[in-house]
Amino acid sequence: MAKKAKVPQYDRASEDVGNIVSLEHVNLLVPDQQLATAFYVSTLGLTRDPYMMTGVDNMWVNNGRSQLHLPTRGTQVLRGHTGLVVDHYDLLAQRLKAAQDVLKDTKFSYKIRNDRIDVTCPWGNRFRLYPADSRFAPMALGMPYVAFDVPRGKAAAIGRFYSEILGAPAQIGKFDDAPAALVCAGAGQRLIFRETRAKVAPYDGHHIQVYVADFSGPHGQLDARGLITEESDQHQYRFQTIIDPANGEPVFEIEHEVRSLRHPLYARPLVNRNPAQRIMTYQPGQDAVMVG
């Protein structure tokens, strides 16, 4: 009798994404586009979007399939930090060192750690830059997560909000050794809400943008609770307050731009450059980085 072939066992649930299919951008006002260019483009090595927002009043900066939006009209600081997997991580430290002069007299700073570099922008926004490795594989370039600092005891309620109202699977786990809601925000992307004992700064209006497959379901739930803050257009609405669905209590503020998959910008191909290109070591044909 033929031996029965062994059926491989796979964790099918680990492939589930949930309703948020992409965490596309973080929007932070900046007061000075020259300094923003020196930091985000020349120092971090990200790419200014060549097609959209090409004036001096705003700048879109690409990293993989995600962006930072940087309108030039003030200062906003995210209450937490943004994770970025960058191209040619090995060259980052020397650019950070070189930036100390042009970014002096600002809040710019950096710390090289074992397996990442922590960088603060000229106005206090914090980033953790990672090489492409097993932590975020297969992402080779992109924004694997945005991590928010939230008051103690709020992670579970935030997890309930995303799973019950947004349809985004959320686990309660740990991040930086503290309890955190880990919310799936796309394949290989997360929104992280990490509890902190420190005082959480007042909310200053920065925002994040997500694409959702079920657009009307969360809208109905948010609208029923009076949480929609803007009916932007056919393809987009906004909300700002995260509540505990168990009792309606507000637990955290972060404006979400919620877009449907029919939004014209959905899955827009983003230009990404190779930050290693230099005149003295120029390699023909290697200007672009392809994002899979």
Ligand SMILES: [Fe+2]
């Ligand atoms: Fe936005």
